[in-house]
Amino acid sequence: MSASITQPASHGIPGGARDHSVAAQLSRRRGRANLIAKVLCFSATAVALVFLFAILGTLFWLGFSGLHASVFTHMTRPPGSEGGLLNAIVGSIIQTFFGVLIGTPIGLMVGTYLAEYARGSLLGNAVRFVSDVLLSAPSILIGLFAYQLLVAPFGGFSGLAGIAALAVIVIPIVVRTTEDMLQLIPSSLREAAVALGAPKWKSIVMVCYRAAINGIATGVLLAIARVAGETAPLLFTSLGNLNWSVDLTGPMSSLPVTIYQYAGSAFEDWVQLAWVGALLITFGVLALNIIARVVLRRRS
Amino acid sequence: MAEAASPSAAGQAGATSFGANSLGDRIFAGLAKTSGVLVLLLLGAIIFSLFWGGLPAFRAFGLPFLTSTDWDPVQNVFGAGVSIYGTLITSVLAIALAVPLAFGCAFFLTELAPAWLRQPIGTAIELLAAVPSIIYGMWGFFIIVPIMGDYVEPFFIDNFGDLPVIGDLFQGPAFGTGIFTSALILAIMILPFIAATMRDVFMTVPPVFKESAYGVGCTTWEVMRSIVLPYTRASVVGGIMLGLGRALGETMAVTFVIGNTNRISSSLFGPGNTIASIVALEFPESPQGSLKLSSLLALGFLLFVISFIVLAISRLLLRTKVKQ
Numbered sequence: 001m002s003a004s005i006t007q008p009a010s011h012g013i014p015g016g017a018r019d020h021s022v023a024a025q026l027s028r029r030r031g032r033a034n035l036i037a038k039v040l041c042f043s044a045t046a047v048a049l050v051f052l053f054a055i056l057g058t059l060f061w062l063g064f065s066g067l068h069a070s071v072f073t074h075m076t077r078p079p080g081s082e083g084g085l086l087n088a089i090v091g092s093i094i095q096t097f098f099g100v101l102i103g104t105p106i107g108l109m110v111g112t113y114l115a116e117y118a119r120g121s122l123l124g125n126a127v128r129f130v131s132d133v134l135l136s137a138p139s140i141l142i143g144l145f146a147y148q149l150l151v152a153p154f155g156g157f158s159g160l161a162g163i164a165a166l167a168v169i170v171i172p173i174v175v176r177t178t179e180d181m182l183q184l185i186p187s188s189l190r191e192a193a194v195a196l197g198a199p200k201w202k203s204i205v206m207v208c209y210r211a212a213i214n215g216i217a218t219g220v221l222l223a224i225a226r227v228a229g230e231t232a233p234l235l236f237t238s239l240g241n242l243n244w245s246v247d248l249t250g251p252m253s254s255l256p257v258t259i260y261q262y263a264g265s266a267f268e269d270w271v272q273l274a275w276v277g278a279l280l281i282t283f284g285v286l287a288l289n290i291i292a293r294v295v296l297r298r299r300s
Numbered sequence: 301m302a303e304a305a306s307p308s309a310a311g312q313a314g315a316t317s318f319g320a321n322s323l324g325d326r327i328f329a330g331l332a333k334t335s336g337v338l339v340l341l342l343l344g345a346i347i348f349s350l351f352w353g354g355l356p357a358f359r360a361f362g363l364p365f366l367t368s369t370d371w372d373p374v375q376n377v378f379g380a381g382v383s384i385y386g387t388l389i390t391s392v393l394a395i396a397l398a399v400p401l402a403f404g405c406a407f408f409l410t411e412l413a414p415a416w417l418r419q420p421i422g423t424a425i426e427l428l429a430a431v432p433s434i435i436y437g438m439w440g441f442f443i444i445v446p447i448m449g450d451y452v453e454p455f456f457i458d459n460f461g462d463l464p465v466i467g468d469l470f471q472g473p474a475f476g477t478g479i480f481t482s483a484l485i486l487a488i489m490i491l492p493f494i495a496a497t498m499r500d501v502f503m504t505v506p507p508v509f510k511e512s513a514y515g516v517g518c519t520t521w522e523v524m525r526s527i528v529l530p531y532t533r534a535s536v537v538g539g540i541m542l543g544l545g546r547a548l549g550e551t552m553a554v555t556f557v558i559g560n561t562n563r564i565s566s567s568l569f570g571p572g573n574t575i576a577s578i579v580a581l582e583f584p585e586s587p588q589g590s591l592k593l594s595s596l597l598a599l600g601f602l603l604f605v606i607s608f609i610v611l612a613i614s615r616l617l618l619r620t621k622v623k624q
Contacts, residue, residue, distance in 0.1 A: 034519035041412060044404020045421060048495070051488050052428045055439050062442075106335050113332035127336040130343045133611045136542060137604070138549020140576050141346065144600045148349040152588055168342065175339070201328030229432025232551040235580060256434050260552065263438045278435050289430045293423060 056282070063279030066272040071280075076242045076258060079267035085277055087244045091159070091253035092281075094246060095238060096228045098163040103170025104220055110171065111178025116204055128179070135172035142168050143233030151237060159245075159252035162238030166227040173226060177219025181212035214295050221292035225285045231256035255281050347604060354598025356591060365598065371562035371578075373585070378595035380602060382562045386479065386572040387603070390554065391547040393483035393568075398491045399540055405491070406498035410528075411520055422499065429492035437556035440485040441477075445557055448484075449476025453569050471567040477559040480568040485553045490543035497539030497618070501532040538617030545611040549603060551576035575603040 074084025110131065118124025146165035151157055185208050193203030209216065234240070240257040241250070255277050262274035357378060358365060368379025409422050453474035460470045505528050513523045529536065559571025560581050579596045586593035 030519055030522065034521040037407075037521035037524070038412060041404040041408040044401045045408040045413075045425075047401055048405050048425050048428065048491055049421070051491075052424055052431075054443070055431060055435065058439055058443055059435070106338065109332050109335035110339055113336040117329060117332055118336065123333075123336065127339050129612075129615060131339050132615050133608060134339070134343060136545050136607075136611050136614075137346075138551065138576060138607055140549060140551040140579060141350065141600050141604050144353070144579070144597060145346045145349050148353050148597070149345070152353075171339065171342075199322065199325045201324050204328070225430060229434065231432070231434040232576070232580060236583060256432060256552075259434055259438065263441065263556075274438065278438055282431055282435050285430055285432060286427055289427060290423075 059275065059279045059282055062272075063275040063277075066276040067279065071273070071276055075244050076253065076273075079265070079270050083269075083273065085255065085258060085273060085280075087241065087253045088255045088258040088277065089280070090246065091238070091241070092228060092255040094248075095159060095162045095166055095234070095252065095254055096224060098248075099166025099227050100170050100220065100224050102163065103167035103223065104174050106167075107171040107174025107219075107223075108178050108216065111175045111182065112204060114175065114179045115182035116200075116208070131172045131175045134168075135176060138232075139165075139169055139230055140232035140235075143236040146233065147236040156249075157237060157239035157251045159238045159248040159250065161236075162234050162252060162254070163248070165233035165237045166230060169227050169230060169233065170223040173223040174216075174219045177222070178212070178216055181215025181219075182208055184215070185211050214298060218292045218296040221288050221295065225288035225292070228288075229256055229281055229285050231260055235260075347601070350597055350601040350604055354594055354601045356594040357598040360591060360594075365595075366602070369562070369564060373592055376591050378592065380575070380595075380599055382564055383573045383575045383578045383599060384602065385564050386558070387548055387574040387576070387606070390479055390482045390486055390558070390572075390574055391544055393480065394486035394490060394547045395540060395544055397483060397487035398494055398543060401487070402491050402494035402498055402539075402543070405495040406502055407524055409495075409499050410502040411524060422496075425492050425495055427492075428488070429496070432552075433489065433550060434552040436485055436489055436553035440481065440553060441556040444485065445476035445481060447476075448481050449474050453480075457569070468566045469568045472565065472570055474569060475559060475571060477557050478567075478569045478571045479558070479565070482554045482558045482572075482574070485557055486547045486550055489550060489553060490546045493546055494539050494543040497542055498532075498536055501535035501539065501618075502528055504535075505531050534617045538614045541610055541614035541617065545607050545614060548607045548610060549576055551580050555580045575599045579603075 070082060071084045072086060072089065074082065075087045076085065077083030110127065114124055114128050114131075118127065143165050146161045146168070150161035150164055189207055189211060190203055193207045194200070198206070234254050234257050238254060238257070239251040240261060241253040243253075245252055259274045259277045259281070262270040262277070265271065265274075361368065361378065365378070365380055366384065367381045368377075369381040370377045370379040371382065372378070405425055409418055409425075413421060453476065456470045457472070457474060461467050509527050509531065510523050513527045518526070554574050555577040558574060558577045560573060560577060561571040562573055562578075563570070565572065579599055582592065582596060586596055
């Protein structure tokens with residue numbers, strides 16, 4: 001360009017014109033690449049959303065028509081005799097409740113340890129690392145672990161083993177959110193508590209937990225949502241039960257396992273019930289997720 | 301916490317007067333630490349129990365267990381070859397399908413979408429991760445399998461089946477179930493995990509870098525390619541590994557659509573097995589104490605080792621950038 005400026009008379013105008021056309025061509029090409037990338041990204045997002053709505057739509061389409069009151073009042077019954085899902089729903093609630101009840105305090109203490117006691121220490125880093133791995137570890141293996149620990153030695157499938165497996169899944173979820181939330185709390189809050197003469201445990205329990213309560217609650221809600229839909233670990237532990245049973249030492253029914261059994265069956269009314277169960281569990285789980293997000297957002 | 305505790309060194313003398321409090325402190329700290337150690341023990345116990353349960357199978361078949369393609373309950377001969385192959389091929393295929401989509405979603409959510417749209421679309425994609433895996437399995441079995449069997453697979457078999465070399469990938473009858481369908485379902489399942497991680501790491505790029513690039517006239521795509529991606533490369537790979545780790549151990553979704561056949565087929569549309577699916581499907585027919593059950597536990601041990609390595613790499617790569 002500098003040449004065309006210093007010698008405007010001889011080469012300036014044709015050279016400048018060529019530069020302009022090259023520049024225009026280049027800018028067109030860059031613009032096109034940009035447009036293509038943008039369109040592809042739009043489409044990718046659209047595809048992801050289509051999958052979500054296709055799944056939800058299918059559940060509504062196939063599940064809603066079978067959603068009668070009898071689903072909630074009748075037990076699972078042999079095909080052709082108007083069964084419901086009552087024992088499965090109750091079994092799921094019991095196992096989820098106790099699983100979360102056992103897993104939450106442990107996860108809370110681990111998260112507290114990581115955020116308040118172990119910042120940067122070797123043990124703390126190891127615990128954080130292992131907890132993160134467990135967070136994504138295949139849940140079927142946790143089921144096999146519970147089978148080895150609580151089913152095989154005691155000679156029978158039991159709701160207790162299912163609860164133990166679910167509790168193991170709950171722990172890393174609660175650890176993650178608890179640690180994240182406690183780390184967001186400004187040190188000045190802790191210092192204020194210490195300055196008032198409060199021992200450390202009191203400043204954690206009465207100041208930090210209280211400030212982080214929404215985040216911790218979010219973690220618990222997400223944990224409930226996660227374990228309520230778990231199937232694989234329950235196959236080896238609580239097994240499933242087609243009769244009414246709230247005995248924790250015996251096989252216990254659960255909604256996901258019943259869906260698994262019914263969806264794979266050849267009976268139309270069982271498949272229909274499986275869709276109803278799928279509708280219930282999916283919308284329950286999604287509702288919990290949305291509530292968790294709302295709870296978390298209210299904090300900020 | 302050291303920063304909060306250290307200034308009170310002078311208050312050390314005063315602290316002794318709160319004898320009861322220091323006892324409470326010791327108990328609380330002890331509880332917290334014990335819980336932390338418990339998590340480590342938990343991991344050790346899981347690995348040990350799977351190994352212990354699989355020991356008879358490892359003893360009976362030795363190292364060839366890893367590569368043997370036998371699975372014969374009648375003769376009591378078992379091998380892990382087919383299911384390891386199936387696990388790896390479905391997961392890698394799923395990654396290949398999911399990564400471009402996840403990148404598109406993350407790019408859209410960080411650079412393209414108007415601010416008011418980011419929250420709802422981001423939440424919707426995250427909800428995709430919340431749908432229980434059994435639902436993916438059912439949906440895949442009743443909706444995707446017929447579509448694959450009636451339209452997609454015949455199309456590929458007719459049009460690409462005769463090509464040299466790659467034609468082998470598109471052979472055989474169009475069952476609808478099989479390796480490719482499993483990979484597709486897995487891809488949908490891991491898409492939100494990868495997309496969310498990518499979005500989070502893209503957010504960590506300092507705005508001044510991007511503004512400088514825009515300032516010299518870069519297009520959005522050029523900023524993404526030349527600024528954001530190089531800056532976040534390690535974490536992006538970490539996010540992909542996280543998705544891979546999820547895909548390796550996914551059970552219920554795959555169990556519905558894999559076809560459960562103990563055979564390595566060269567075609568993408570052929571049926572197969574993954575470690576997780578064979579464990580879930582064969583477990584009910586494996587009496588306690590049998591060599592078959594031990595083989596399943598040995599498979600579980602192998603799956604744990606594989607996914608532990610993948611997840612550990614993911615964690616190491618992610619830790620550098622995403623402050624979690």
